[in-house]
Every structure is written in C-alpha cells, then in structure tokens.
Amino acid sequence: LSVAWWNGRLVPAAEVRIDPGDAGFLHGDGLFETLRCDGGRARDGAAHLDRLLAGLARVEIAIPEERAALAEALAAVAGEAPRPVARLRLTVTRGVAGAGSADGSPTRLLVAAPYAPPDAETYRRGVAVHLLPDFRIDSCGPLAGLKSLAYQANRLALARAEERGAWEALLANEHGRLVEGSRTNVVLVLAAGAFTPPVADGCLPGTVRRRLLERGEIAERPLAAADLAAAREVILLNSLVGALPVARLDDRELAAGETAARWRALLP
C-alpha cells in the first residue's frame, strides 16, 4: 500500500482526505510540484524544493517544515512509491480557515501514483502539439511563473489539444509571443541555437528547463510566431517526460532530431 506524507506525518495514502473547507479546494489557493520517481528515488528534488519554497514566499504561505524536513519526506515517500516509475505530487495550500479569512495553517501533502512514461517509439518519433490561437498567458499576472493550484485554464487548454489528437497545447502571451505548453516548457531549435522563452514572458521556471539552462544547452530569448515557423526542432520539457520531441505542430510535420535524447541523458 502506498505511503503519503500529510501535514508532517507519514500515513497510508488511503487515509488522506481533504477538508471541503480547504483553501486549495475552495479557491485553488496553493502551489504544487510534480516530480518523477524512478526505482524509489525522486528526481531532482532540490530543484523542485527551490521552486516550491520561492513560490510559497511569493504567495505568503508559511509552512512549519524546514527544507531538510521536506527533503526527508520526499525521500521517504519516494522509497515506497510504485515501481518502476511513479509520479510524486507535493501540494501546499493555505489550509482550512474561517469564512473569508486566510489564517488557517497550511495543508501539506505528498502522494505517489504509478506513472507510465511515453514509450521508446514515442520518444523517437515525437508527439503532436496544437497551438491555441486564442489562449493568452498574462505575463504580468499575479500567478505568472507560479505552479498554482489555480490550473483550470491549463487543463482546458490541454483538453482542447487532446480533442485534436495532440499531446500538448502550446500557449502564447498577451504580446503573441510563445510561452510554454499547458504542462511543459518549450524549446525551439533555431539556426542560432536552442532557445526557450524567458520567465518575463510568463512561463513557469521548469526544473528541466533550469538544468538545461545551467548546462548552457539552451538560452532564454523571447520567441515570436515567426520563430516557431522557422524552428528546425521543437522540444517539450517537464519533470515527468524529461525532453520530448515534437513531430507535428498542427498541420506542419517536424523532424524529431537527436537533441531531446541527448538532453535526457544529461538530466539529474
């Protein structure tokens, strides 16, 4: 039976239930992290904890745990997580509070679920993506760059892409610049190099994106529609799939190159 970490304690996952007055359920008022876990080991927990703690400070949710306690919880839940591959989800909400107040103690929850990564053929051939023309990320919005529980817009975008047979929806911001996918960062391989949009354009600072930036494999640059049209390769990044090539962008076929496979081999 799966183990969860819930408000500081390890418990059987089946025991975890959320109070209907939790701010996460009432208003999506919280943040989350999704981590991949291979053979009982969480991948790049350090990057996920960095992002979570920075986000919690920004939305002013104060949790009682120090960073080390969160890292211990990650290791403990990962060790009991389904094998060979699991998805870990770490959620922190503003908690249960009185009506209209924000004074409750935060809810902290880490759970594991089985995860089936894309198969080798999908990695080789790549996936289809759909550019949503009328969905605009507000690069200056209060949630820009946060992995907020208020994620419904992204879910609706993904559902629209899936209706068209695509694996991911690509999203632009209010200036028409490419920002990210509904659950991925995006990289365009152009003649001048491999580029991903800057956080100032409204994207989430993804952990895989971060590691590839640190290694100099990619660089930040605002990306216009013309860049998307000129891209030799388009690659999606997130903590579950690593780096996944795009084979089709709406009606346009793309060559899935070797870049994504090379990047996957570099990741923590």
Place this chain on the structure above:
Amino acid sequence: LSVAWWNGRLVPAAEVRIDPGDAGFLHGDGLFETLRCDGGRARDGAAHLDRLLAGLARVEIAIPEERAALAEALAAVAGEAPRPVARLRLTVTRGVAGAGSADGSPTRLLVAAPYAPPDAETYRRGVAVHLLPDFRIDSCGPLAGLKSLAYQANRLALARAEERGAWEALLANEHGRLVEGSRTNVVLVLAAGAFTPPVADGCLPGTVRRRLLERGEIAERPLAAADLAAAREVILLNSLVGALPVARLDDRELAAGETAARWRALLP
C-alpha cells in the same frame, strides 16, 4: 448539526471529505456558486443555477442531476442551514480521475456555514476599496466570466487590499478598464446614470448585477479610469452583501449615498 448535499445525497456535513485526487483540489478544475441564505431560504437560487449550468456547459463538465434536483438540494440544505444568515457554497468539479485524464465523474457538493453580514453602520458609511494597479484581468481568457475554482489570483488580490485596510480590491483588465472586485461586481454612479462593466470586459456575470440590469437600475458600459475618478458613488454587488457602498477609494473619500440601500430593497 449541519447538513450537506454530496453527490446526490444528503449527509451530515462532518462526513464530507474530498479525495486528494479530485480535479478541484489538483487543478482548481471546477466551478462554484456562493449563495446567501436567510432564515432557511436560499436567495435567488434560480439565478445561481442558471449561471452554474451555463458555466458547466462551457467547461464541459456533465453532471447527472437535472436542474430541478439541484433546486431541491438547495432548498433542503438551506432549510437546515445556520440561522439567521448562512452562506451556501455549491461546488462542482471534474471529479476524481486517472492521471492526466478528465474522465472522472464530477464531484457535486453543497455545504452551509454561518455568515455574518456587514452591520448596519457599515452599510450606512460604506467600505474602503483599493484599486490594484498591476493586476489585470484577461477579458479574453478561457476562464473569463466563469466562477472557477481557479480563484487564487482573486484571493491574492483581496489579501493585498486587506493589508491596506480595504474591504475589497478593484481590478482592471488588459485595456486598463475597470472590471470588478475580487469577489464583487462594481457599479459607478455617473452623471449619466449607474453603469457596470460589460461581461465582454472580463467581469463575472453576478446574480445581483443581473437582477439590477433586468430592473433597469444599472446599464452595461465600458468604464475607464476617468470614469472611476468622476464617479459620485461607487457600489459593490454580490450575493452575500447585496449592494454595499464604497466610502473610500484608496486616498479619496466618497459619499455613501442612498442608492445601495434602495437596491438592496429590490433584490429577490
């Protein structure tokens, strides 16, 4: 003990617990309604059900209940709700589903909690509001006009207003036009009449707003910053407070007129 309506059944409210895999908790993927309940009777349930059902169709969440069954549930929970005044919350989420899927059955929940309305003095004098200069509602966004569980941005806006001693945050859209409060619609009383922003500018179609539009008390008109500066009265509307005058807009004092009190007397 309070009664809740949960997935088609009446149960003791204390029994209600949300699965941590619920799309409402995972991603704010759902909608809600807040109703006022006076002496065991829900106010204007018809308008709330109209809006909820229209919203569910838009986000493609299909619930098993017909409208009449929802109205019955409202009446049943209202009858057992705290007195004299309660707040009812009707929540519908995409439910519990497999990883990355959206095929779960929806979660439907109606709960009641005590509610203390503003006192007579507050209604007479009015409340303070803070105009958030850097928070922009995307009038064309996928969630525009929906009472989405993905409400974190509104909660953060309200928290910022409260830090400044204000009761509400006023929000503008990407064109700089006034849209609404974090939990209210807004009306400006100008020389030419009483105006509220059109839904096309990104506001939620509130139930009190709707009733005042139907009676010809207010009309829709895009409202610029200059209109806010010229307003003789500023009035906030929602289903809990009815109509509440504004006494202060940041550093500017406003006269709380008789309009809000007259409107409250007209509401269902």
